[in-house]
Amino acid sequence: MKVALIHDWLTGMRGGEYVLEELCKLYSEADIYTLVHLPENISETINRMPIKTTFIQRLPFARKRHQLYLPLFPIAIEGFDMAGYDLVISSSHCVAKGVITRPGTCHISYIHAPMRYAWDMYHQYFDKKRTNAVSRCCIAWFMSRLRLWDRISADRVDYFIANSEHTARRIGKHYRRPAEVVYPPIDTDFFTPVNKPRQDYFLVVSALVPYKRVDIAIAACKRLQLPLVIIGDGVERVRLQNMAASQIKFLGYQSNEQIREHYRNCRALLFTGEEYCGMVPLEAQSCGCPVVAYAVGGALETVVEPERGLFFPAQTADSLVPALERLGRLRFDAELIRKGALQFGRQAFRKRMQALIEQKFSQYQAGGNIPHA
Numbered sequence: 001m002k003v004a005l006i007h008d009w010l011t012g013m014r015g016g017e018y019v020l021e022e023l024c025k026l027y028s029e030a031d032i033y034t035l036v037h038l039p040e041n042i043s044e045t046i047n048r049m050p051i052k053t054t055f056i057q058r059l060p061f062a063r064k065r066h067q068l069y070l071p072l073f074p075i076a077i078e079g080f081d082m083a084g085y086d087l088v089i090s091s092s093h094c095v096a097k098g099v100i101t102r103p104g105t106c107h108i109s110y111i112h113a114p115m116r117y118a119w120d121m122y123h124q125y126f127d128k129k130r131t132n133a134v135s136r137c138c139i140a141w142f143m144s145r146l147r148l149w150d151r152i153s154a155d156r157v158d159y160f161i162a163n164s165e166h167t168a169r170r171i172g173k174h175y176r177r178p179a180e181v182v183y184p185p186i187d188t189d190f191f192t193p194v195n196k197p198r199q200d201y202f203l204v205v206s207a208l209v210p211y212k213r214v215d216i217a218i219a220a221c222k223r224l225q226l227p228l229v230i231i232g233d234g235v236e237r238v239r240l241q242n243m244a245a246s247q248i249k250f251l252g253y254q255s256n257e258q259i260r261e262h263y264r265n266c267r268a269l270l271f272t273g274e275e276y277c278g279m280v281p282l283e284a285q286s287c288g289c290p291v292v293a294y295a296v297g298g299a300l301e302t303v304v305e306p307e308r309g310l311f312f313p314a315q316t317a318d319s320l321v322p323a324l325e326r327l328g329r330l331r332f333d334a335e336l337i338r339k340g341a342l343q344f345g346r347q348a349f350r351k352r353m354q355a356l357i358e359q360k361f362s363q364y365q366a367g368g369n370i371p372h373a
Helices: 013-028 062-078 133-154 167-175 214-224 235-242 254-265 280-286 315-329 334-344 346-365
Strands: 003-007 029-036 088-093 106-111 159-162 202-205 228-231 250-253 268-271 291-294 309-313
Touching: 003 013, 013 088, 013 235, 013 268, 013 346, 062 133, 088 346, 106 346, 133 167, 159 167, 159 268, 159 346, 202 254, 202 280, 214 228, 214 235, 214 250, 214 315, 228 254, 235 250, 235 291, 268 280, 280 291, 291 315, 309 315
Parallel strands: 003 029, 003 088, 088 106, 106 159, 202 228, 202 268, 228 250, 268 291, 291 309
Antiparallel strands: none
């Protein structure tokens, strides 16, 4: 069986790339197709595979600002020739699912999120604070056409797999298709607890971009005069630093080893954004760390209150403050927290994915009907 793996872009190791790593282990003879590839930022597991890129790889500034070429992404992904492949597996949060396959090829798409800046979070990405009237007009025109392409290209997929029930519901809403759920893989062998007292500070691990709402964590900790450590970088960093107090520290980018140490040491992880799944809360829990999460999206599927953390109902500092005050009155069992995270380990992911892919591929070969909502 000849297999192709399609991934949006390979410019760094985040949640989607860890999923791709596990698919590489399942299909070690597969070819990888992607828009842009920066091997220095990608793991050896992925880099050792044959990797084919698009013309975008050769465009000016593509190595650092590939997002500038978003209008060209659909054309680029459709340019891949999938002739000769029996099975195509796309790992998609942007355009990878739009690859064109032949009638004899089974296409299974693992969706990390429907294109969030085109659908659910369009108004958060392109609000009046970040765009002027002319650019909003141009963006609205282009996004309207991108949504149309995204919806039509969903019909090219034979079977959808979602990374959470929340994502599966979004696939149903935007693409009118059902999806099976396989949660993403967490390296529970790496993210482990240690037997030592926790320190008295809270932790945020996040890209510093608007929809992550790190400002809520800063405002709440500032009001309660609580220490906060923020790991991550992004366009919001300067604004967030300007609103922070002296007990709030920004560490920027940190290695996985350094992040693990903070998971092991902090009082709790604060998770203030709306995520389709969210691997950071699972990494923290694998280290025995409780999580205080905004009560929407994937967090509702991975955090159990009060055994493994707490929820706050509204995406505001006023809502987060009482949760932090309540947390101070609770005691958590690190081993119980970790036990809940073990079900999301890498081996569990590979086992579930392999069984589901084999089932869908056999169904396709037998001429089974493609499911539609």
